[in-house]
Amino acid sequence: MAPSSYTRLILQERPKGMINAKTFRRDEAPVSELSAGPGQVVVKMVYISLDPTQRIWMRDEPSYLPPVQIGEVMRAIGVGAVVKVGPNTNLSPGDYVTGFLGLQEYAVVPAQQVHKIDLVPGTELIDFLGPLGVSGGLTAYFGLFEVAKIKKGETIVVSTAAGSVGSLVVQFAKQAGARVVGITGDDDKARYVKNELGADIVYNYKKPSWKDQFDDQVGQADVYFENVGSDITDFMLTRLKTFGRIAVCGVISEYNVEEGQNVGIRNYIQICLRRLRVQGFIVTDYASKFPDAYKEIGSWLESGSLEREYHVVEGLENAGDSLNLLFTGENKGKLILKVAEPGGEKV
Template sequence: MTPAHYNRMVLSERPKTLANERTFQKQTVPFNFKPGPHEAVVKVIYDSIDPTQRIWIKDARSYFPPVQVGDVMRALGVGVVVIPGPQSSLKKGDYVSGTEYALVKDDQVTKFDLLPGTELIDFLGPLGVTAGLTAYIGLFEIAKIKAGETIVVSTAAGAVGSLVCQFAKKAGARVAGIVGSDEKARWVENEIGADFVFNYNDPAWKEDFVKKVGFTDVYFDNTGGDISAFIYTRMNTFGRVAFCGAISVYNSEDPAGLKNYLEIVTQRLTVQGFIVVDHVSKFEEASKRIASWLADGSIKRKYHVVEGLEHAAEAINLLFSGRNTGKVILAIADPEVKI
C-alpha cells in the first residue's frame, strides 16, 4: 500500500559557513507520484553525503548548476523501485542508483545487482560515483600511478582518501596519508595499510614528513589549503597532482589561493583537476575491479551512518568538522522496505 504522504528536504537558506538548522527544511507532502511511460517511482534507502554538496548550495558557478532556494536538495542515492510505470525497463524490487521518494525516468538511473561480498550501501561507498569511482579514476586515469612510486593522500581517512590509499597499495606504490587525529592515523596505518600517516594537528608533522617520506611523485589532493601548500614543496621533479577537492576551504566566503604555486614551474609539475562524471566510459572497468577486491576481502570500507532525513545538515557538517571516519551516509529508509 502506498503512503498518503512522504518527506523531502528542501534548501531553505544558503549558509555563509557551516550548514545550520535554517539551511534545510523538512517538508511533508502528499504522495501523488504517477509514473508515466518509461518512468518509475523509487524509494530512496540511502543518500550519499559528500563535500561537493557544500558547493552545490552556494550561489556560484560550478560543474553543476547550484541548488535553488526552495528546491529539493540534490544527492546521489540508492533505492528500490516501488512503482514501475508503463513500458518501464525497471521492475518492482530493482535496485537503482541516481528525497525520500523520487519519480525518475528509466535513463536517469542505473540498475544494479548486489554482487558477491557487497551490500546495498556499498554502491555509495567503494562502488559509488563520489567515493570508489572518484578514487579509482583520480588515481589511475589522472595521477597515472605506477609501481614503486610514492603518493601522498590528504584527507586519507575520508571516503575517497581511504580508498585511494588502498588502491595505490594494490598498484605497488608507497603510500603516505595525512589525517586530522591520532585515532584516524591508527586506522589508516593499521587497517587501511598506508606506509606512513601524519596527523596535521601534530606541530612536528612537517618535520616528520621530511624525514620519513622526503619527496613524493604523486599528490592526491582532497584538502587544499596549507596542507597542499606544504606538499607542493615536497614534490619530485615532473610530479603529478590529482586535484580532487579542497574541503578545507569550501565553507569560506573568501578562500585563500594556492601558495607555493611557483613549484609548479620550477619542478615542472602536472596539476589536473577532475570531475568523475567526465569519465563515465571507465566506470564499468573500474566497478568490476573494485567489486573483485570487495569479493576477495582485500579492501576495507567504513561507514558513518546518520539516521533520518531531518539530520541532513548535521551529516554534511561531519565532513567539515573532521568527526567522521570513512564514508558519511544518510539513512532514509529500511533497506528491506517494500510497498
C-alpha cells in the same frame, strides 16, 4: 497502515559558512502524487550519500553542475528500490538503483537517470555509495589511475586519508604497488589508516612536528592526491619530485568559505619550477569506463582485500547537522544517511 505523505528537504536558504537550521525546510508531500509517467520510475530511498560537494551545489555560482535553486529538493546521490514504473522503461519494481535521487524519502526520476544495481559476492547495497559509489570508490579509482596515473614503486601522498575517497585511494594505491603516505587530522584516524587500510606512513597534520617527520621519512613524493587544500597543499608543492603529479579531487577547506575570502595557493611558483602536472577532475568525465571500474573494484571486494567503514546516521531530519561533520572532521569513513530498511518496498 501505509503513510499518507513523505518527507523531502527543500533548500530554503544558501548558507554562509556551516549549514544551519535555516538551510533546509522540511516538506511533506502526498504519497498519492507519486506516479510514474512514460520513461519514469518511482524510487523509495534506502541510503543517501552525504558529500562535501553538496556544499558547493548550494552556492549560487557556476560549477560542474547547476546550483540547486531555492525551493528545490536538495540534490543528493542515493540508493533505493524501484516501487513503480511507467511505460517505456527497462526497470521493474523491486530493482535497486542508484543515482541523483535527492534528500527525500521518494523520488520520481527518469529511468535513464539511474543505474541498476547488481549485487555480486562480497558486496552489500550500501557499498554502492562507498567503494562502488560515484562519489566514493569511482572517484578514488579514476583520480588515481586515470588522472594521477600511479605506477608501481612510486610514492603517493593522500590527504584526508581516512575520508570516503581518501581511504579508498590509500587501498587502491597499495593494490597498485605504490608506497602510500597518508595525512589525516587525529591520532585515531592515523592509526586506522595505517593499521587497517595499510598505508606505509601516516601523519597527523595537527602535530607541529609532522613536516619535519615527513622530511626525514619521505623527503619527496611522485604523486599528491589532493582533497583538502590550505597549508597542506602549499607544503606538498614543495615536496614533490620534478615532473610530479597532483590529482585535484577536492579542496574541502574552502567549501564553507565565502567567495573572495579563500586564501588560495601561496607556493604557486613551484608548479613551474618543478614542472608539476596539476589536473582537476570530475568522476563523470570517465562515465564510459565505469563498467571496467565496477568489475575491478568488485573483484577486490569479493576477495576481501578492501576495508570499508561507514558512518551511518539515521533520519532525514539529521541531514544538515550530519553534513557539517564533513567539515569538522568528526566523521570516520563514508558518511551515509539511512532513510529506510532494505526490503518491503511499497509506497
